[in-house]
Amino acid sequence: MKNMTFAMIKPDAVRNRNTGKIYDRILTSGFSIVSAKLLRMTKSQAEGFYDVHSERPFFGELTEFMSSGPCMVLALKKENAVEEWRKTIGATNPDEAETGSIRKDFATSIGENAVHGSDSDENAKKEIGFFFSESELIANK
Ligand code: UDP
Ligand code: MG
Numbered sequence: 001m002k003n004m005t006f007a008m009i010k011p012d013a014v015r016n017r018n019t020g021k022i023y024d025r026i027l028t029s030g031f032s033i034v035s036a037k038l039l040r041m042t043k044s045q046a047e048g049f050y051d052v053h054s055e056r057p058f059f060g061e062l063t064e065f066m067s068s069g070p071c072m073v074l075a076l077k078k079e080n081a082v083e084e085w086r087k088t089i090g091a092t093n094p095d096e097a098e099t100g101s102i103r104k105d106f107a108t109s110i111g112e113n114a115v116h117g118s119d120s121d122e123n124a125k126k127e128i129g130f131f132f133s134e135s136e137l138i139a140n141k
Pocket of ligand 1: 091112113117119
């Protein structure tokens with residue numbers, strides 16, 4: 001069954017003019033875009049989104065970065081969307097990311113790593129709900 005995951009093109013990738021190239025990867029990897037928008041998170045929105053990492057040493061830097069400029073948020077659809085999108089983006093650290101993965105090709109560091117992907121179906125649902133209302137998701141569900 002096709003299901004959804006949540007993806008983000010992070011501020012570094014938008015700033016570096018890689019949005020179009022990453023969109024192309026999304027589509028050629030077989031994902032459908034259910035919904036997408038460009039927005040800039042406030043610091044407190046970024047803190048809310050990355051709440052699970054609030055005790056980690058990089059939390060301040062991460063939420064500064066994520067609120068530093070616009071990012072593209074997307075709801076994506078495919079068979080096994082969560083796992084497939086994690087494979088497409090590659091490891092968190094670009095030095096460890098697989099050849100051909102988005103992070104290998106577009107990330108500049110472990111922090112500024114171009115894209116986000118949900119790590120479970122449960123978190124995908126939560127993260128999609130963080131940014132999209134039901135009416136924004138119906139077009140291509
Ligand atoms: N991050 C960081 N330093 C680290 C680990 C993670 O700045 O040592 C940032 C990075 O932007 C990463 C995000 O925090 O994408 C969330 O971390 P997570 O371990 O959930 O990695 P992801 O799920 O994004 O691969
Ligand atoms: Mg994660």
